[in-house]
Amino acid sequence: MLNSYTFIIMTTLVILIFSYLIGRKKESLRYVIPLAVAVLSLAGFIISLLVGGWEGLGYGALSIMVFVAAVLSLLIVTISQMVKRRR
Template sequence: MLLLWAFLYYFKKKKSPLQYGIPPVLMVLSIILFIVSFIVGKWEGIGIGAIGVSLFVSSVIALIVISILGFFEGLKKSLAKEMLTVAANISMNWFFTEILK
């Protein structure tokens, strides 16, 4: 899980679209591992199944966190832009009201 977070953090820094592609690929891989665990059976199958389930859970959590962080980053940028626009409008209104007096 820590390795997955490290990859996603690296790709997030670069603003790469791969940050949204890696977790679904790992989800598919974990489902395949889980199915293979039934074929292998016995204790080895239980181990493979546990790895598959933990990989699936960590991929889902990583995808949710990356999506939420991307949403808040976009929200922050749009809010900053809107605040600058409002501040510019207020200062322009004040400037013109003082000149027109």
């Protein structure tokens, strides 16, 4: 269980860093990275259903963890932008 939390935290940090670096150049692209990762993870989950067996279960778990990390990143980016605009 600890390994999955660590994976989610590390993936969230990587998504946030990419989102920040791309968002510095164009403000509107800041939200694209977490959304794209979320869509790709949902596609990975659907593919895991087609694989089946223990491999499919592993791919599905990995896809769910990446989806959670993408949603957390999107929430963090959105909240940070709201706080920044209020100042």
